Amino acid sequence: MSTMLSEALIERRWWYGGPRDIWIRHIDLTQKLISDQKLKPVDPSHYIPGPAAYATLPTQEGTTTVLRRISFPGGIRLPHVHFKGDMYLLSDEQWKEFSGKLVKEFQAKLSRARTLNVESLIDLSAAIDTVPLPE
Numbered sequence: 001m002s003t004m005l006s007e008a009l010i011e012r013r014w015w016y017g018g019p020r021d022i023w024i025r026h027i028d029l030t031q032k033l034i035s036d037q038k039l040k041p042v043d044p045s046h047y048i049p050g051p052a053a054y055a056t057l058p059t060q061e062g063t064t065t066v067l068r069r070i071s072f073p074g075g076i077r078l079p080h081v082h083f084k085g086d087m088y089l090l091s092d093e094q095w096k097e098f099s100g101k102l103v104k105e106f107q108a109k110l111s112r113a114r115t116l117n118v119e120s121l122i123d124l125s126a127a128i129d130t131v132p133l134p135e
């Protein structure tokens with residue numbers, strides 16, 4: 001695959017709020033989190049157009065400065081979820097609860113797998129290698 005083509009595919013994954021598959025596959029969990037926590041969406045006027053490196057976004061507790069990835073749209077490096085076109089910022093505690101539920105779902109699915117194809121094994125290995133483990 002050419003570099004330009006792979007970059008275009010990577011960028012397309014980040015349109016409209018990142019790798020959308022995670023938000024689509026876990027829509028019920030995301031909706032429940034938003035409802036239970038009474039989260040409010042970030043006002044789109046706070047989004048940064050183009051490749052800006054920093055932004056100040058409102059959070060539940062006030063505001064925060066965010067370092068954004070520059071090589072593609074999206075990539076806000078703080079806990080957040082996307083739902084029906086809106087983005088919701090989460091506290092560390094809210095993210096811990098939400099991601100913990102996803103990890104349990106992933107563990108259950110993986111425990112039922114008898115084998116993986118080569119591509120899935122490579123993708124899973126790369127993902128697992130990024131998981132920070134407690135010391």
